[in-house]
Amino acid sequence: MSKAVSPNSINMAEDQIEERRQEIDYDTREFTIEIIVNKYLEKDDDDLSEIYVPEYQREFVWDITRQSKLIESIVLGLPIPLLFVAEIKETGRLEIVDGSQRVRTLAAFIKNQLRLTNLRTLNYLNGFYFNDFPPSRQRKFKNTPIRMIVLSDKADERVRNDMFDRINTSSLDLTPMETRKGVYRGDFIDFVFECSKTKILVDLCPIYKYFQNRNEEAELVLRFFAFSETYPEFIIADVKNHNDLERTGVARFLDEYILWKNRTFTNEEKKQKIYDFKRMLDFIVKTFPSGFKKYQDSDATSRPYFEAISVGSYLALKQKPDLVVKNLWKSSDKNNQSNSFRIPIGRYQTHKPENMRQRIDYVKEKLLNHSL
Template sequence: MENLKYSLSSLQEKAKERTVKTQSIEYDIETLIKKIERGIIKLDPDYQRRHRWDEKTSSRLIESLILNIPIPTIYISQDVDVDSETEEFRFSVIDGQQRLTAMFNYLKNKFALIGLEALEELNGCYYKDLPPFLVRRLEERSVKCLRIDSTIDSQVKFDIFERLNSGSVKLEAQELRNAVFSGKFNELCKRLCTNSNFRTLLQIDPAYPDENNRVKKMEDVEIVLRFFTLINNNYENYKKSKDRGFTDFLSETMKNYATINDIELAILKEKFEVTFEIINRDFGPTAFAKFKNDQGKLKLQSKYNVAVFDALAISCHDLIFNENIKEFSSHKEDFANLFLQEQFYESISGSYLDITKLKYRIEKVKEILR
């Protein structure tokens, strides 16, 4: 208690800085849809998270709205920019993007209701098929929104996402970063994850990328971010502590590149594309596969492993651009034989984010690829 008394002023200042200013508002669904159409409410799934609700989940929400069953509050952030014609503030969705997308898609006749139990007679009905009294009920249904002051620090905004992250579909770390650290670098990461060599190496079917769980949860974008975080020997700067883990290390990269210019962006893009083109060319589509020692022979455990990704992708980049080594095919067998070594296998297994393991696996691969 004595220590607390001496730090009261500091505590009061911190509490003041991190207090979030909010305002409750209610919109009927018809108004919400119009605001989304006009871009007043930004509902591009690329901004926040990739839409992951299936039509059954979306249908149950519509059923709840028709029956006037309460739904969770939508959290929105008032952006700084103002619409020059209407002078209306623009809003970004902090929590509730899945719900708003389901409402918007249904009122735009993008799916028919399925899996309803209370109103099973409506199964198979598009919005245009609803009787007029249900159309009115749905359009006039009010939805509670909580507007959050846009001037808050990005880290506070990140905290809000995490504290609201209690829904049935968990927000992943990269989905949080995507919403909090929007900007040119974030957009670059999202574009690069569609690179054909990258997708091949991550075992993402180019014909059906949206069906892959890594894509649904934005793990592919996080892996791009992981690449940019660890290259140029930056893995040596990773220092895990009680309050700081690898997730924070990745978020620091987003912060550091927040003001990146177009020339720097172009350089990052080129280095990424060249690196994965060479890896695919010299090691093949299963370059990031994990093997184990089975009585002196290699036994495949998985076709993609993120720790193997660290070891090979970061090594190749640093050797290509820092040591001017552009060809690795002659070392393909040497790389494969690393999996027969107990210490290397341990470095890609278990608590693979251990600092010692992270450094060891990257430096060991650099050693054999030189």
């Protein structure tokens, strides 16, 4: 039989509930798709858009089918999940806590970057871009209202983080790297996890609270090896398989890369990869004032940003092993690398091969052009 809770404990619990409830102040707003997309796109290149995606959510992961189904649901008039945003006290901007994939899909569709695919209910829309809709349908789509929960600026970062955790851990799935660790056992996957514990890497790559202790560092290491080895086509080719990033998507591409390396990994290759990895990290320490962070005070590492800097630096060092970079940063850029180092990450299809090449080549050429 359980011990009865004391009256004092009950009072303390009630006080805590009331205190925490006061921290979570929110309201519900409703905007049209057109307004949401405009607020998201306007000044986004300068990181000043009114509705924005935080660094830890910068990777776009939805495939074309999932994007198309969202558009189909809206056209059919079906309800879609609410957006969760948080009002930032210092700027008044709205940080997307949950819904970044939806907002970016809507923006891509309206900007005619998304071609509807694999629809079943409205199968006649397959192949359509937004511009293929008649003007009346375009207006109806843009005027569709979407509701959002807005945490007021009374909610500090701790409350926002807690909200993100609750949304994303209500049914906690394994991350791809957690799955790979258990499924794709072999010498290469063990090597990746060994590299992920390198102190310099850990120091250079702050991990957002939600991803801590979930093998995010190993995910970054795997991406460095996979994309640096398969650049510029991002194709894995051997006797049995021929898999490319364009066709498979990034998660499956990385799975196939691990399977390939587990079969072919040798001690000689291991030594070379350790050398390349450590040389790249040492170069980052000497060259980039914020490491793999976009801002000096950032608490997260954007995967696309990491890929661009790590692979771009590796390729520059490969071309010029004694590379030393000077006069890359203005004194005013020490706390904000993006001022003079504007890597073209993009907001949509971040792992389309041409987008990958564009941002990696940008880093490589920028470094070589500022070398001694």
